[in-house]
Structure formats: C-alpha cells, structure tokens
Amino acid sequence: MTSDVSASALPASLPPDDDAAAPGDAVDRTRLTDRKRQAIVDGAIAEFREHGFEVANMDRIAARAQVSKRTVYNHFDGKDALFDAILERLWVATESQVKLAYRPDRPLREQLLTLIEQKLAMSDDPQFLDLARVLIAEAIHAPQRARDMLCRLGGREEGLTVWIRAAIADGRLKAGDPAFAAAQLQALVKGFAFWPQITMGQPPLDAAQQRQVADSAADMFLAFHGTEPRS
DSSP states (O other): OOOSOOGGGSOTTSOOOTGGGOOSOHHHHHHHHHHHHHHHHHHHHHHHHHHOTTTOOHHHHHHHHTSOHHHHHHHOSSHHHHHHHHHHHHHHHHHHHOOOOOOTTSOHHHHHHHHHHHHHHHTTOHHHHHHHHHHHHHHHHOHHHHHHHHHHTTTOOOHHHHHHHHHHHTTSBOSSOHHHHHHHHHHHHHHHHTHHHHHHOOOOOOHHHHHHHHHHHHHHHHHHHBOSOOO
C-alpha cells in the first residue's frame, strides 16, 4: 500500500513552513530544524505504535510533533520515509550502545562480558524498546517493507560481528562465520533480555539476573567457539 500523498500534492491552504520562519542565524536554524525532525520521528513512533503503520495519519503525527503538516512533508515525503527513519534510529541506538574494539592483550571472556553487558543495558531503555515494538509489529504485518528497509542497511556490519571477526583472525575463536556466531550470542541474550519485554511486557532484568545471563551466555559461547583452554 502506498504512503500518504507527496508534498507536491499538499493543498495551498496549508500554513507556511515552520522551518523557513525559524529565527536567528544559520546555526540556530539548523539546530531548530534538527529538533523538529527529531520531534517528527518521535511523533511517528508514538503514532505507529498506537495505530499501526497503515492507519497512522500524517495530521496526527504533525500534531504530536507540534509542527505544521507542511513541515512534516518537508522532512519526510510520506510514512515509508518515516518508517525508514525509525529503522535508522534503531540501528544507531544499537550501535551506539554496543561498541568495543577487539583487544588482543585483554582476556577474551572479559571483553565478551563487556559486550553482553552493553546489550543487556538496552533492555532497560524504554525508548529503544518502543522503537523495537513499532518495527517488529510492522515487520509482522508487512514483512516485505521491513525486508526492504533492512536491505538498505545491509552493507553495515554490527559491532559484535566486527569483534568476533577480529577474535577469529587472532586465533582466539574458531574459524567460522562471524555473523552466524554473533546471531547465536544474540539469541542467548535476547531470549532473556529483549523478547520477554517486547512480547510479554515483562520488566527489565535486575542486576543479579543480568549477571546470570551474561555469565552463562559468555561461558556457553566460549565453550563452543573458543580456542583457549578453560580453567
């Protein structure tokens, strides 16, 4: 199904563009425009979560963002573009919280635990969970749209995969597909600290539960993929 009408189809009676009237110098206008774009995406997240993609309304998104409808269309030409922006934000949120350069001089389990703990921290982030709920709901309803969006990001490699690739190259993990190994580790973690919160509304894990998940996931992963003898 197609998105809302394009900006060129908007009626002439719409109010002037909010961004064009922004006061101050170029830097101030840029900052204001960035804030409005963020507010529009926030509004779309709330709208998509409440009504779903197909029923979501650009007028309501504009109202949630407290901008004119013209401003919404100046930033995004329709709901597909907004959905794309939400997926981009989810990817950025994931990558910004899961960053660790491989260190050949540091114990492997210590590094792996740090990566897992970063993953677990995201299950405490309500905004991250809201983003995930919106995208998962739409992926179930319209899987082709989600696949198309993911293909646009397909050239990027997740931080955990990069770390595993480096550990394999250093001989500390067995040779194999880094992306497959990363997916295995993700499953060990998300089975406790993502899917229960997303699908069943369970509360985030407390500190003791997070430690239990991290320790067991690291031990299971290294028992299968590690090359170093276990003490």
